[in-house]
Amino acid sequence: MTETLDPAALPQFPGTRAKGCPFDPPPALHALQKEGPLARVRLWDATTPWLVTRYDEQRALLADPRVSADVTRPGYPIQGRFSGDVVSFILMDDPEHHRLRRMVQAPFTVRRTEAMRPAVQKIVDDLIDDLLAGPKPVDLVEAFALPVPSLVICELLGVPYADHDFFQENSKIIIRRDATPEDRAAAGGRLAEYLDQLVGEKLANPADDLLSKVAERVKTGELTREGAARMGVLLLIAGHETTANMIALGTLALLQNPGQLALLRDTDDPALVAGAVEELLRYLNITHSGRRRVALADIEIAGQVIKAGEGIIMPNDIANRDPETFPDPDELDIRRDARRHVAFGFGVHQCLGQPLARMELQVAYSTLYKRIPTLRLATELERIPFKHDGQVYGVYELPVTW
Template sequence: MTQSADTVPEAGPPLARFPMRRTCPFSEPGEYAALRADEPVSRAALKVNGKPAWLITRHDDVRQVLGDPRVSSNLKLPGYPHQFHIPEELLAQVRLMLLNMDPPQHTAQRRMLIPEFTARRVRELRPRIEEIVEERVAAMLAAGGPVDLVTALALPVPSLVICELLGVPYEDHARFEEWSAAMMNHDLSPEEYGAAVQALDGYLDQLVTRKESEPGDDLISRFLEKNRAEPVADHADVVTMARLMLVGGHETTANMIALGVLALLEHPEQLAQLRADPGLLPNAVEELLRVFSISDSGTARVALADIEIGGVTIRAGEGILALNNAADHDETVFPDPGMLDLHRKEARAHLAFGYGIHQCIGANLARVELEAVYGILLRRIPGLRLAADPDSLRFKDDAMVYGVHELPVTW
C-alpha cells in the first residue's frame, strides 16, 4: 500500500521541524537514524515558513530521487522547499543558477563548463594548488601558533584557487566572502539576503562586462568565448553562473578543510595511520566527505509528477529534501557509520557531492584541494594540535553549509 501527503490527517501529531541540528560535529542529527529505521520517507515542517516537505533518509532512496527526471531543482516552482525567507516578489526576480536549472537549459550550460573540471584539467591545476597551500602553511609557521586555521588556511586556499580559476581579483576576497557567508545563513531576513545577492551580483556584473571586452585566461572568459559561438546564456546568466562558482568554489571546500583537520586531530589513531601511509590520503578525503556531508539539504527538489519512493507516493507539486548526510550514515551501505575509518572500502559511495545530473561539477577540484591541504599541513607541521577546548568551538548550525567558525591550532 502506498501513502502520500494527502493521507496525513490534519489532526495528527505535529510534524518534525527541519532543519534538525547535529549534536556532535562528527555525526548526523540524532533524528536521522530513527527516521531511516522507522519512517525513511517522512514529512517535516520547514522551520523557515512551516510548510511541509518530504525527508528522504535512506541511501538508495536519496539516489533514486536525485536520479529521477520527474523531480525538479527549479526553486521558482510551487512546493519547492525553500529554506530562506524569500518573498514572492523577490522570488519572481531570481535568476536561476545552474544548481536550480532543469534540462535542457541545465544541460547546455553544464556542457560548456565540464571541460574546466575534468580529472585531467584538475591534475594540471594541482601544482599551482599545492604551491598555494605551501605558501599559506609557510605563513602560518612564520607567524607562529596559536592561529585560527579558518582564517589562516581554510578560507584563503579555496578562495585563491577559485579566484585564479575564474579570473577574480583576490584582493576583493574579503568582500565576496562576507556576501557569501550571508547568503548561506538560514536566519537571514529577506532584506539582508537580497542585499547580499544584489551586492555580489553587482560586483560580478562589472567583472563579466570587463571580460566581455577584455578576456583573459580564465573560466569566465573561456565561457564567454564559447557562448559567442553557441549562445546558451545571456549576460545575466553568466553573472549568476559566476556567483555560483565563486560562492560554491570556496564556501564548501573551506568548511571541509577546517572540519577535516578537526576530525583528524580529534581521532589521533586515524591521524597516525594517515601519517604512516600518505597513500591513504585519497580515501581519507572520501571518508571525511562522507562523515560530514556538509551540504545536507542542498539537494532540495519538487516533484513534477506523482512518484513512489520507498513505498510512499509523493504527489506532483510536493517538496522533497533528499538528505545526503542521512544517506551517508545509512548502516546498510556504511557499516558502523558513526565511526571515522580512513580505510573504509565503501567511502567513495558517499553522496556528499550529490548524485545525478546535478552532482557537484567541482568535485574533482575539491578533492585535489583537500588532498593538498591535509597532506602538506600534516607533513609541514607534524606537531599540529588544537589550541582550544573542543567543546568551546562554535559550529555553523544556522547555515546551509555546515562548518566551524574558528579553529584555533598550535604546534
C-alpha cells in the same frame, strides 16, 4: 481521499545536533531512519514535504527524471523566505540546466584539475610556510582553510584575490540560514554587480580564465550579461565556501580521532590519501540542509506514494550514515571504501566541481599534517563556534597551535 496532515505533530527540519556531537547528524534524523526510508517533516513555513533518510532511496530519487530541482515549481520545499532573485542553473531542470552547465564544465574535468595539482601544492606550501613563520596560536580557518580554495577559484575564474574580503563577506550573508531575504538579496546584488563589472572587463580584454570563456557566451548570444554575472557568482561562492569548510571541519575531525590522523600523516600512499578524503566527505556534512526537490508525477517508492507536486528533501548526512551501505557508519575509518557516498549528490545535478574539491582536499590534508606533525587544538572542542546557522556547515574559527 486526500491525506490530512497536522504539521504541528511532525518533526521539524532541519533538526538540532546533539550537544558534544558536532560531526553527527541530528538525533531526530537517526530516529527517522530507523523507522523507515521516508517520513513527513515540518518546515519553517509549516509545509510538510517528504524526508528521505536512506541511501538507496536517495540515489533512486536523485536519478529519477520525475523529480525536479526547479525552485520555482509549486511544492518545492524552499529553505527560507525567498528574495525573488533569479536562481542559478543548479536549481533548474534539463534541458536548460544542461545547456548552462556545459558552458562551464570543461575546467572541472579530472584531467584538467589534475593538471592544476602542482599549482595547488604551491599555494598550500606557501600558506604553511606563513603559518610556521607566524605567531601561535592561529585561526586555521583564516590562515589556511579559507585562503586555499579562494586562491584556487580566483585563479581559475580570473577574479582578483585582492578582493577576497569583499566576496567572502557577502558570500557569508547569502549562505546564512537566518539572513533576511532583504539582506540576502542585497549581498547577492553586490556580488552580481561586482561580477558584472568583471564580465565587462573580460569582454573588452579576454584572458585565459573561465570568466573570459563565460563572457564569450555573451558575445555569441548564448547567455545574457546578467546571466554571465550570476553564473560567476555561483562559481565564486561554490568554489571557496564548501571546500574551505571541509578543510577546517575535516582537520578538526581528525584531531578528535588521533589514530586516524596518524594514519594519514604517516602515509606516502596516494590511494590512502584519496580514500581518506572520500571517508571524510562521507563522515562529515557541509551541505546540511538537504537536497531539495519536487515530484513532477506520482512516484511509488519504499511502499509510499510521493504525489505530483509534493516536496522532497534528501539530507546526504543521514544517507551517508546508512548502516545498510556503510557498516559502523558513525565511525571515522579512512581505510573504508567510501567512494559511493552522496556528499556530492547523484545524477545529473551532482556537484560540477567535485574533481577540483577532491584534489584540493587531497593536497591540503596530505601536506598540512606532515609539515606540522604536532598540530593540535588551542582550545576545548566545546568552545569552537560551529556554523549551525549556515546553509554550509563548518566552523567559524579553528584555533590551533603546535
